[in-house]
Amino acid sequence: MSMQESSGVALWRQVADGIERGIADGRFPAGEKLPGEMEIAETYRVNRHTVRRAIAALAERGLVRAERGS
Known part of the structure; x- marks a missing residue:
């Protein structure tokens, strides 16, 4: 999946949205x-x-928990 900066949405936001969709659809239980x-x-x-x-x-939104080294 390639990200496109020309879409007007920052790349980090596109990645975050993709991960959030993965959480919602069960790819990331x-x-x-x-x-x-x-x-x-x-x-x-x-x-x-x-x-x-x-x-x-x-x-920051509470959707994931980041642990150093994990």
Whole structure:
């Protein structure tokens, strides 16, 4: 899945939205770990730091819990 910056939506937001959809549709079940940053970055074809920003935004909203080293 390739992200498009030309859509007017920041790349980190597009990644966060994709992860949120995955949570909603059951691809990422509650209580289970998300794939690692590098795997998510490869899936969305973005930089790992973009993934970090997306995860941070989801954590701020209480949708995920970010644990250092996990």
